[in-house]
Amino acid sequence: MVAAAPPDAVSYVDSDVKTRHLLFTLVLLAAAAAPAIHAATSGGTVGVTVTIAAIAKLSLSTSTLTFPNADPDTTPLIPAAGGALTVTAKAKTATGATVSLTVIAGGDLMSGTDTIPASSVSWTATGAGFVAGTMSRVTAQSVAAWVGSGSRVGTQSYGLANSWSYPTGVFSATATYTLTAP
């Protein structure tokens, strides 16, 4: 009996190496054949616009001020009926800018051809920024002033200087408030 020749060790080694080589080659070939993969980005722009404009908004608690008849000896200053007028002023303005509220009479108080000077009307005030004053038909008088944007509330208490020299009648005039936000 002739014994089978033992497996050829060299052959095994050779075979294994060849396989590895083959596999490596295949991997290389596969890598070479695959397309290249790179990070990609796409960009664009968007414009953002923010508009903050000056705004002035004014509200008064009443549109009429009524001064009733009174004895000048006992009532030298006639208060407006209904009490104080509440003023609400809202404004947006530039930082550091002054928001102003003024009032001016369109004329003296008139009844036919008779007049009572607008300067006979005066007011006291409450609330931050509000100031007392005397009505004028010539120059707008300051009612209040503030720095910067905000919502402010205050009051004015009007009075009419009484006098025995006033002629009888029903006298009236219109006063215009102006709120300015620069």
Add this chain to the structure above:
Amino acid sequence: MKSRILLVGTAAIALAALQPLTAASTTSSVTMSATVSATAKLSVSAATLTFPNADPDTTPSIAATEGAVTVTAKAKTSTGSTVTLTLLSGADLTSGTDTIAISNMTWTVSGAGFVAGTMNKTTAQTVASWTNSGNRTGTQTFALANSWSYPTGSFSATATYTLTAP
């Protein structure tokens, strides 16, 4: 790329915030109304006038011991209207059934608008008058004509002032 996008966005916002701000203003009106009604207010400094006994030869005209009476007349009236102050006696000076004619009493005055006069029991006599509203003050100095014909007694009468503001 992403960082580039961020810079562009920031620039856009910054540009928008720098836009010029237009001033804003708003107005609101109130109507002022004052009522002035006709008013008359009178004050007299003395409520009584006393004429003492006196010798008609040496004191033909007896002055009131109270001196001059101060009259203050305050009135509100329509423009151009006349404010009047008058005086009217209720009767002659009377003591029991005896009388001294009230017309024996006269007055002189001081102050704008005041006029001298003679007391009357029938017709109100003008003491003063003015045009338009105002606060006026003057004086009246009363005197009683003396006479030997007067009967003795304590004679009295009441005189009424009337201030009218139409």
